[in-house]
Amino acid sequence: MRKVYFDHSATTPVRPEVVDEVCTSLKENFGNPTSLHYFGRQVRKDVEAAREKVAAAIGAIPNEIVFTSGGTESDNMAIHGVAMSNKNKGNHIITSAVEHHAVMNTVKALGKEGFTITILPVDKYGMVSVNDVVAAITDKTILITIMHANNEVGTIMPIQEIAKLAYARGIFMHTDAVQSFGKIPVNVNELGVDLLTISAHKIYGPKGVGALYIRKGTRWKQSLFHGGAQERLRRAGTENVPGITGLGKAAELAMADLPKETEYLKTLRDRLIRQVTTKIDRVKLTGHPDKRLPNHASFTFEFIEGESMLLSLDMKGIAASSGSACTSGSLEPSHVLLAMGIPHEIAHGSIRITLGRDNTMEDIDYFLEVMPPIVDRLRAMSPLDQETEFASNGGCDACKSSGSCKS
């Protein structure tokens, strides 16, 4: 059976060049980069070469890159570290309602430790309004953390504008760029951020390794890990050398391929979105129509539940994901879709198709051939009254945002 992987926001296959890099590191250079001797020095070189590659990919200087165990650790470390180091200045943190749990739960945990939290609403596209940020800033604000691109709906946030505001007020700005890095240009100076999170396994690198960019001069201290002096006191623990070299290679390759790949993915994505929304009834695109990741298409299908769609697709060899309650583990629909004002029962029918460099137009056509009968079959099984139920309330009333969408 044809196998089609459409879940690149969850993780990506490791590129062969990256596998080679990791294998070389494992097989040939086993030393501890902290060691003084030959074995250590060899490995130190590899780690620093990887640091240079990652720095170059985001316009940073190598010293500003700290290697971590992935996106989750980078987010925790960034937020907690800024909070702890700036307690004397203030205790207010601003974030958005659509953050990844790695950010959301870190911020909420600080909320229980005496910090005041503002969780900004989003509009129906999942977009934070810059005006809302302005209104939320107080004299006590020390950190704004808002993701660059959303993992569930692909919306790209106005980070540059928000960071400008933060800078003008002397507030540190962190962004989670796990989903945007490698798909759209991510440059720390253009974005104007102080801290930025990336993760290797979303850019065809290995799992369990990532990096945190910390701008020189940022008041930040490691506040979670206690241990040795690795990573210039910023991240204790012997370095994950194979992972780090893999991340370096993956970042280098991603940068080389970026312009070409963005265009290619957009072509696939646009055909997918156009065809799905015309071929199938009562389907809506979730997320922003233009300001979205080039590889990201996400929909809600009325009257059917996401997990049953995923199972049906899986039986046809297609791998996708859903924000439905039944697939969430917590049995709550995605907090992102709910924050966008999408009602529970519609969020229940969400699916996400995230494309990657190995996908082809034939994959898209295969999906377009397979999906309509799946939808028909599941709708025929649905007890919902398809004439009267779900009378559309996706309009402006349902939208919890103040500003940005006046359309």
Added chain:
Amino acid sequence: MYTEKVMDHFENPRNVGEIENPDGVGQVGNPTCGDIMKIYLKVNDDNVIEDVKFKTFGCGAAIATSSMVTEMVKGKTLDEALKISNKAVADALGGLPPKKMHCSNLAADALQAAIEDYMSKKGKK
């Protein structure tokens, strides 16, 4: 994560659809995750379930348990049908993942609601 039995009932659900002029109908919503199931019954004079159909909006486990419960009650008396527990349905499917056990409640609850509907209609006659 699902057994072959579950996947079989998901892929080829038995007794999907509606019954025209049913003797009993039950619809329940799943409080845990918001799914919905509807069961239709045709009951003969000996209180035997002659026909049963279902419609479900829910996950794979919800669809499979719906299908299984209809298969289990067809030809049974109402008393026998009422004795079928959620666990019995899950067991007949070769088990469900722990997180999905609540889905089997949906099927048994809808069946119960349909039988109660039949009883109350009959009582009124």
